[in-house]
Amino acid sequence: MARSIDPQPDELLSSWLHRLAIANGIAPRPFASVLELGDGMWSPRLDLRLPREVATLRTDRTDVPHETISAMAMTGPALTPLLLPLRENVRRNRSTWMQYCPQCLAGDAVPYFRRPWRLATRISCFVHGRGLRDRCPACRSGVASFDQTELMPQHFCARCAFDLRTASKVFVKAAARRLERSIDDICKVEMAKGSMMIGDLTSRLLGAPVVAGVSLGKTLTNLSTSSRIRCFEWLADKPVSWLMTDEDDAVARRRRLVLAAGGHDRLIPHFSDFMDKHQGSPMSVRSPPTGADLAALLEAYSRATDDAIKTKRHRVLAVPRG
Secondary structure (H helix, E strand, O other): OOOOOOOOOOEOHHHHHHHHHHHOOOOHHHHHHHOOOOOOOHHHHHHHOOOHHHHHHHHHHOOOOHHHHHHOOOOOOOOHHHEOOOOOOOOOOEOOOOOEOHHHHHHOOOOOOEHHHHEOOOOEOOOOOOEOEOOOOOOOOOOOHHHOOOOOOOOEOOOOOOEHHHOOOOOOOHHHHHHHHHHHHHHHHHHHOOOOOHHHHHHHHHOHHHHHOOOOOOOHHHEOHHHHHHHHHHHOOOOHHHHOOOOOHHHHHHHHHHHHHOOHHHHHHHHHHHHHHHOOOOOOOOOOOOOOOHHHHHHHHHHHHHHHHHHHHHHHHHOOOO
16 A cells, blocks of 8 residues: 555544545545455444454555554444444434544544444534434435545545535433433443443343333334434433343442443542542542543442441431430
8 A cells, every 4th residue: 555544533444444545546445346355335344343364454555553453443342232233225213334423524634433433322422512413414325435436535425425524413412411421431331340241231222212112122223313312312311220230239339320420520520529528538539540440439439428328327326315
């Protein structure tokens, strides 16, 4: 490959491959033959399973290390059930394989697609606070950069050439975005802990549409982004028991704490206020060190609140009557 380009932060592998093809004067569809791959959704397939020979070929012909190329793929087994399915032709209210934030694309020096946009549990942009889109607003087609036959950047619709950066903003209720952030943090904690309950978590998330009453018989990954936004908005008004587990008290407690606080970022001030009030801690934990173990923080917070409750009860029982 004559020209190499650097991956962007959290860039999806297929997005990088599309940009690499354009940078070298090859449209994405014929670029598949350069990699000796088949037609159709060739690049999204690599997101799910990156053959070592393809990764080695890219490493040999670019300046990008093998580890960096592999890290752009969505090959982690834990959350694989929550990935949006590969689907070229979609009907109304059905999911597509990719979502995007128009404002992110508009703000990029070189527009690219992010890894989190592949997850069915993501409905909004954490940077701009607006809903994600999964279709071209002009022709209603899904993102199909892999099928582009002309030298056109991937933020233009492959079907009608509409500039996805100019799509209108999508409003999402604050309660739904709060629930979304909490779920994202819960997933990160349980993956980091290597929790055996990750399968239970993904099953509960996939069944969210039934709990919300949005769609009977369909899982979260089968709904369009607009339908999932509506699902989260309705779930935000329901008790959180649908996300709890009866098999592990510690796991249930962690999930409940994150949901009650509205996510990791909101939990830190809660923990700090509690420590200042009940233990007179002179140290602030509002800005934990980089790499801080969120699961350990949750467990410490849980133990501290339990101790405070027990102490309060003991004091009440110790007060002499009369």
